[in-house]
Amino acid sequence: MIYESFNGVAAPILATFAWCIGIGLSSYCLVFKTRLFSHLITSPLAPPFLALPAIMFAFLMAFMSSEAWQNFSHARTALINESSAISQILNIPMQPPEFQKSSNLYVQSYLGSVLTDEWSAKHHNESSSLEAQNSLDKLESNVWKVSGACNQGANKSHTCTDPIAISAIIKALGDLRNARTQRLSLGYQEGVDTKWFLGIFLGFIAALAVAAVHRSNAKTGATALVLFCLSMWISFSMVTLYINPYKWADRLDPAPLSVILETLKSGHTR
Numbered sequence: 001m002i003y004e005s006f007n008g009v010a011a012p013i014l015a016t017f018a019w020c021i022g023i024g025l026s027s028y029c030l031v032f033k034t035r036l037f038s039h040l041i042t043s044p045l046a047p048p049f050l051a052l053p054a055i056m057f058a059f060l061m062a063f064m065s066s067e068a069w070q071n072f073s074h075a076r077t078a079l080i081n082e083s084s085a086i087s088q089i090l091n092i093p094m095q096p097p098e099f100q101k102s103s104n105l106y107v108q109s110y111l112g113s114v115l116t117d118e119w120s121a122k123h124h125n126e127s128s129s130l131e132a133q134n135s136l137d138k139l140e141s142n143v144w145k146v147s148g149a150c151n152q153g154a155n156k157s158h159t160c161t162d163p164i165a166i167s168a169i170i171k172a173l174g175d176l177r178n179a180r181t182q183r184l185s186l187g188y189q190e191g192v193d194t195k196w197f198l199g200i201f202l203g204f205i206a207a208l209a210v211a212a213v214h215r216s217n218a219k220t221g222a223t224a225l226v227l228f229c230l231s232m233w234i235s236f237s238m239v240t241l242y243i244n245p246y247k248w249a250d251r252l253d254p255a256p257l258s259v260i261l262e263t264l265k266s267g268h269t270r
Contacts, residue, residue, distance in 0.1 A: 009248050012240035016233055023204045024229040031211035032218050040215035050213045053206040054228075060199055061235045068242040075186045075245035075252055082179035083256035086111070088172040089139075090260070095161045099146045103139060104264060110135035111261040118184070119254045124246040125187025128180075136177065143169050187246050203232050 031037045086107060094100040113132035118125050147166045210228045214221030241249040 009241070012248055013237050016236035016240055019200055019203075019236060020229040020233040023200070023207050023232070024225050027204065027207040027211045028222060028225055030208065031215055032221060037212055037215050040212055044216055045209075045213050047213055050206075050209040053202070053209045057199075057202050057206045057232070060202055061239065064195070064199065064239045064243070068239055071186055072242060072245040072250070072252075075183065078179045078182040078186065079252060079254065079256060081175060082183065083260060085172045085176035085179060086257070086260055089169055089176070090264075092165050092169050092172075093161070094143075094146055094165070094169075099142060099161075103142050106135050106139035106142060108261065108264040110139065111257055111264070114180075115254060115257060115261065118187075119246075119257075123187075124244070125183055126189070128184050132180075136173070136180075140170075140173050143173065187244070189244050199236075203236075207232070 090104065090107060094103060110132050113129045113135060117123060117129035118127070118132065143166065146161050147163075207225060207228055210224050211221050214224050245252050
């Protein structure tokens with residue numbers, strides 16, 4: 001949707017407000033300003049009828065609200081898993097010391113790229129950073145070098161990294177890749193416009209039903225439409241504000257990753 005191009009919290013609120021104004025005005029004009037519904041003056045609809053499309057709209061909003069909460073919950077879990085995997089990689093000792101140092105530098109490079117590129121106000125985890133991916137690849141390559149050097153006996157003058165530690169680091173790397181992939185998949189919100197168009201269309205049908213039930217009295221119909229559209233605006237706003245866990249209201253903050261990066265920069269690591 002167009003409003004997704006803007007970063008301010010007001011963007012989805014104003015966009016949904018425009019949707020609801022358009023739905024309300026078009027419903028009012030179609031029912032009260034055309035002859036399509038003139039027969040309802042003499043043969044009115046039963047008032048309970050308006051509940052049918054309204055209930056369908058409520059179910060759709062409930063579904064979308066549940067999706068928004070799940071996105072936020074999964075994004076928070078991905079952030080925790082990512083920071084936990086990085087901490088595990090840093091806390092497992094590697095031998096010889098130069099391998100430990102190079103691994104820390106790769107992790108620092110990865111975190112810097114993730115925070116400045118992927119988590120930036122421009123991208124909001126919508127696209128991956130090539131530099132972050134390269135840092136991950138170099139980190140994994142470094143781990144395999146440690147394992148290969150010990151297996152070949154090339155570093156007999158140094159204490160080799162325990163095979164269990166190597167396995168733990170490789171597992172942590174896999175967890176890190178999975179957490180990053182999940183984070184980026186949640187940030188990528190393209191291709192979901194159809195869902196919004198269907199929601200807007202269902203909201204229009206519900207508003208049309210509200211106006212049609214009140215066809216015999218334009219003022220009463222206008223009042224009912226205003227109240228219904230205001231309720232619909234609040235529902236749309238809540239979903240749009242929380243559908244993306246990295247933008248707008250209550251967005252996640254990469255504080256755990258920032259803390260690890262600052263620790264690495266200060267040199268308080270193994």
